[in-house]
Amino acid sequence: MSILQVNALVAGYEPGLSIVKGASIHAAEAEIVVILGPNGAGKSSLIKAIAGLVPITGGQVLLDGRDMTAVPAHLKIRQGLAFVPQTENIFPLMTVEENLRVAGGVLPRADVAPRIEEMFTAFPDLARQRALMAGSLSGGQRQMLAVARALIVRPRVLVLDEPSAGLSPKLVEQVFSRLSEIRQAGLTIVLVEQNARAALAIGDRAYVLVEGREAHEGPAKTLWDDPIIAELYLGHRKEAS
């Protein structure tokens, strides 16, 4: 059964100018779903609309069967949907610990300190930097902090917008390896990525979004080998073997 169900979603920043034009996706429990597509396909707008940051003008977002379409962004995290934006996904003028603490504001007060320590155990690199300003972290550490900040509330679904953006290949490997580990704990992950190869390597299923709606859906492992999809949407030609 799908934990996240998006039905015929229409969304855009300006009234009458939809960027997402009827996209439908779903994600099952502990599944990694990758959303790919050419630039301007509406990938980021789709997940921002799911997170409540882009106005939705049609369709539905269901989380575990509950209608989240009209739920404001700040309440979605309480319902179990966490979002990590592509850039500016930390508070740079707060310490690493304060970043976690401010996100823990939706938790019961007694749970905040243990959850912060839980995150520092899961991300030991962050634990060593806990008193540093988050703005002084490296790109990879920032991304880890953004993920830890989202995980502190133990969401059911984690939605990420291009977590590999701006990272070196080694750091991309680390981030994606960590996402695989997080999925092992039962979390559903929905991922928008330009780095198709890395994302499909850890994904279970993938969608290719074109002009605001899904044009193709399939198992992540086989999508990379589909010559038509590869040439049309992923920017490479798969040689016949």
Place this chain on the structure above:
Amino acid sequence: MSLQFLLDGLIAGSMIGLGAIGVTLTYSILRFSNFAHGDFMAWGAYAALAVVGALGGSTPIAPLSFGWPLLAAMVVAMGLTALLALVLDALLFGRLRARGQSIIVVMASFGASMALRSLLEFMFTSSPTYFSRAIQMATPIGFGVRITADQVALLILTLALVTGMHLFMQRSQRGREMRAYSQNPALARVVGIDVAKVIRATWIIGAALACAAGVMVGVLVQIRPLMGLDLLLPIFAAAILGGIGSVPGAVLGGLIIGLSEAAAVQFVGAEWRAAVAFVILMAVLLVRPMGLYGVAER
């Protein structure tokens, strides 16, 4: 040479700094320059005056010129001024802010400022008034400096308010939320911060501190409908000098402006008071455009 100007500057700077905290918070969180902020000071002072009157006057606690009724009135007036700010936001600023054009909100704050000032003149006349007309004797404390008991009390009150404010912003969840929202409003919403509560807290804190500053001006100088307008430019200078969004910066900026104004009166002439403060402001901004405690945009 008398060092009295240092004490005068410190006291003036304390009041400017308290006012600048509200301006810096409003600018960094609500993203507009609120030119009605000075009028919150005047309204706060008049509200305290009205409450003291309703309480039957203030019997002084020697050697101060005021007593517990004024302190109680100040607390009530801080609440009333916060209420005024919330009503203004609900009726005016919030509606314009929702349209996303901050220049319109700034212009609306000019209008609100004039309306608030005119209302005070209508209700209380433009003549100055006082919490107490008693003359206080200043005590010499060395180096030619003399200080009154009221000045000591108000410096202690300023220190307590600024310390409390700093602890609130650093240690409380709401304070952290306000800082987070000022850095990145969209991310703040994503992490579960209720924007409406942050905005309410910003108005309440800013207006309450403006009221406290207004009462202090009323105790040490006089109460006039124009008192907020007179302090508006030094307050904005202090907020910019300290670095927009920084509470310690606003206080330090206030002290620098207060001290430089007092020094100008002492060494150059009273007519240069405002000019010298702004020369220092411009000099600091040329060297450090983000202000003393501000951080450059990344």
